[in-house]
Every structure is written in C-alpha cells, then in structure tokens.
Amino acid sequence: MRPPRKPSGQRRGPASGKTTGFGVRPGPAPTETPSRPARSGPQRGPPASRFIDSDDRGAREIRALRAARPARDARPAGEDRPTRDQDRRPPRPPRGNVAPAGRSTRAGKPGPAAPEAPRIKRAPPLERVTEVAPQRIAKALARAGVASRRDIERMIAEGRIEIDGTKLTSPALNITSLRGVTVDGQPVAGIAPARLYRFHKPAGFLTAARDPAGRPTIMDILPPDLPRVVPVGRLDMNTEGLLLLTTDGELKRALELPSSSIPRVYRVRAFGEVTQAALESLADGATIDGIHYGPVLADIERKTGHNLWLIVTIREGKNREVRRVLEHIGLQVNRLIRVAYGPIGLDDLPPRGADEIPQSDVQALMAMLKPLKPQKK
Template sequence: MPDNPRPAGDRPEGERIAKLLARAGVASRREVERMIADRRVAIDGLILETPATILKDLRGVTVDGKPVAAPEPTRLFAFHKPTGLITAESDPKGRPTIYNALRNALPRKTPRLMPVGRLDLNTEGLLLLTNDGELKRQMELPSSGIPRTYRARTFGDVTQEMLEELIDGITIDGVHYGSIDANLERRTGRNQWIELTITEGKNREVRKVLEHLGLQVSRLIRTAYGPFELEDLPRGAAREIRSHELGRFRSQIKRSGSQ
C-alpha cells in the first residue's frame, strides 16, 4: 500500500494519485485532495492516507466505494451562462445552478464536466467546462496568464484616460489587481459599454475595479476566455470545442509553462 511515498529520487514511474483522478474527471486536483483527507478514496480496499501517493494507473482505486473508470479523452465545452445561475453543482439556498441548464444544453452521454473558473450569479456569458481536472487547473492558474475578456454596461462618469491607467494594475482595499486593458466602446449620456481584458481572474475583479472608479455595473458579460469566444452562441446553449482547437490551445499552455 503506497501510503508513505519514497523520496523523489526513489519513486517508481507514475504520477500523484490526485493528478490521475483529476485527469479522469473525478474532480479538480484540490477537490481530490479534500476527498482523500475525508477518507473517501481507497486502493484495493485500503483507505488512502496521502495525496502524494504515486501510481502508474488507477487500477484498484475507488472513490466512495465505486471503481474509477479509465480517463476519457479530454473534452472542452463552451456554455453561454445566463444570469441567475450559480456556478456550482448545488446551492444550500436552493438557487438554480448551471447544471440545471446544462441538462438540456449538452448531448446525451456527455461525461461529468467541471467549470473552468466561475461566473457569479449576476454575470453572464462564456463559461468553459471540461472533464479533465488537470486542464481545469492549468487554465485557472493566474500564472498561466490566459486573458479573459468582458463587456460591462455601466452608469457614471469615466474617461478613456482613467481606464488606461488600469494597464499598470490597481490596489483596492489591500488587494492588488494586475494589468487590465480597458476601453470605452460607446456612450449615451452617462451610460457606456466598456470592454476589459484581465489575466488573473480574481473574485469579482471586474465589478470591484469598475465600482472603485465610481461606476454602477448593470450588466456584465464574459465574451472570451483565451482563444475561445462566445460569438453567437445562444443564451443557455452549449457547444463542444473542436478537438484540433483544443489540441492547439493545450500545446500553447505547455509552451508558456516551460518558458
């Protein structure tokens, strides 16, 4: 039973079980580590004690007593999230989640999907979902520098010069937000649409920055995540990213990660 892994130099070939389970679509790597801490993962019937366990494959591994299926090919879906949905599998307050809408939006026999990042209750637009927990983690890491683009309808007084200052980043209530590329699109009186591109994706980042500038945000739409765009995808609908687009994107992530 590999509960006490040997030093790195003596380890057998393989990968950490948390990484293997994430790739198999069980959950994200962080969620798998919590599952292991909760004693929900076993190997050949013996409860696993550490996520640092090295394995070549998932043979004999169970989660909640159920065998783990072999990893399926990585898949990525684009979903046009409407407002009023929680980006979670369930909500203690009983509010509808993205999975309520996805039941009708996805093809039959679609594997279990995990959202890449989150969109809050009142934010709409592009939400990516994957069955590969490792890809999810790579795309969410701020260090990956993957750009996310939003369009915000706001009310208040702002100038292009004020927005251009965000390119150097901004600190709000002790939290620093990195470089933001922001541009006025069009204005009618004190109402305007602003396009913003961020790379960190901190919690409610776009709303907090715009509110710090004295603006009221009445609508927020994510239009792109990396090379993937919302385009004309209807609200509440989903489409699968083509395998060659996904392959090209993954190779770009690997190249940027090795630099």
C-alpha cells in the same frame, strides 16, 4: 282610315276583364297549377330541339358525338381497356406514410425506395490511458471522470473503492496505474484525453456544483448529455456569458491560474461618467484595498443615456476584478458579459447552450500552456 278614339271615360283593365265606361269588370280568377314534387337525382329537360337553334354548331356536334358513342355492352372491360400514356405526366408524389425501401406498409405493399442519405463521418472514440504519472488516487479517479476529489475521498471512507479486491481505507495513496481499481465493483475505464466545452451562462446562477443555501447553480441547467465537467474559473452570480468547462482538472488549473495571462474579454454596461484619461490609467494596474490588480484595457463602445457600454480586457481574472476596478474610477456596473476567453469566443451560442471545442484546439491550447505549469521538485 284611322279608327275612332275611345271615350275618355272608358278605362282599359286587365286582359281577362272587359272595358266599361266606369271601370274594369273583373274577369274570372286565374287558376293555380299544382306544383310537381321535386325529383331526386339529375333531371332531364325537354328535348334540345325545342330550345337549341338549328344553327348552333356546338349542339349538333354534341349530338353527333353521343350518337357515335358505343353502347355499354360494346365497351372493353377490365384489362382490355387501353391504359393512359404514363410518360406524358410526371409521377405523383407519395401520400401519407411511406415505408422505406425493403419494408412493407400497413397494406402489405412495399414502399418506394428512399433516397440514400449522405454518410456522416463520426470521430473515433477517445482512447483512455490506464498508465499515469505518480499521483494521488483521488486525483487519478477525478481525471477519469468518476467524481470530484472530495466525493472520491468520501467514497473511500465509505469503502466503495477497491484495489485488486482490497478495500481502500485512506486517500493518501499514490498510484501509477488504474488497472485493478474498481468503484462499487465496476472497473475504471481509464483517463480519457482532456475535453473542453464552452457554456453560455445566464445571470442568476452560481458557478458551483452545489450550494448549501439552496441557490440555483449551473449544474441545474447544464445539458444532460455532457459528461462530468468542472468549470474553469468562476463567474459571479449576476455575471453572464462564456464559461469554459472541462473534464480534466489539470487543464482547469492551468487555464485559471493568473500566471497564465490568458486574456478575458468582457462587455460591460456601467452607470456614470468617466474620462478617457481615467480609462487609460487602468493600463498601468491599480491597487484597491490592498489588492493589486494587473493591467486592464478599457475602451468605450457606445453611450446610451447615462449608461456606457465598455469593452474590458483583463489577464488575471481575480475575484470581482472588473467590478472593483471600474468602481475605483467612479462607474457602477449593472451588467457584465464575458464574450471571450483567450482564442475561444462566445459568438452566437444561445443562453444555456453548450458545445464541445474541437480536440485539435484543445491540444494546441494545452501546448501553449505547458511551459506555464508549475514544475514539481
């Protein structure tokens, strides 16, 4: 039989109280159990048998392994312990500073052997020549890399140059040998073979050794490891690009002579409009303000707005030749970059960067210019 229902007026209260017809009689307040202080370190729980089911195979296996584990006193200690098989894992890379082979680290232990670096073949030193053709002493010392001709003449006036212990008083002296010549008491090593460098000149620097007005020159930005060099020709202050430098004044003179007809190639940005007929007319040369300029080859590379990019090739290299010739046909040059000097190109040389041209190329260039040198009578 089903039990009788309780009256609707009765309400059921909490488990601790009793049910009445009008509400719940509150029972005794539950007492709070004091919390235990937290233990430091790892805490162990109750035995696993209370919470782990007996059918849990993993728990049984763990208990079996722990039971089979030997006691601490029965374990081998020190060198008796079995070592790991080192062949199974690759060797670890060294950490920190590793001392090279044959040396010791800070801890006194020798470092691992360093891999042998490939040997780089260095070029043999350039041989210097003391016997020279009859020439002025200032010219011979300039070719030997002592200083420029003007500086050597100034040094002679100051009594800093001697020949066999006798001070030289005049630069008007021809010599055929540099033996016995001293500068500030130091013997001159001799004349080295001509060396040629290429330099990426940025805009805003003069192509000169010094400027009386105090403007910046290329000598202020040349790499410090270069020997004493002189520029081949000149680039205007606002012209940038390839500039050749050499240690030999004879090679400098041969390369910059207009009679050598060495092509100089420029990239030009100019403002204005020009016709193809006007550009082709420059191939026959032009006479501007009484100065005759030789053939100029000019081609349009591209157009950008009101500006043109041109490729211009000249062979004389007169003062401001590219600017004046283009102004003659109605163009205003706003950027000028020399990209090649004969067979030598600017390529990807960064601004203010310099590197040496191989000696084989220098000898081939000198052989090509040899018939063009003026003959002395």
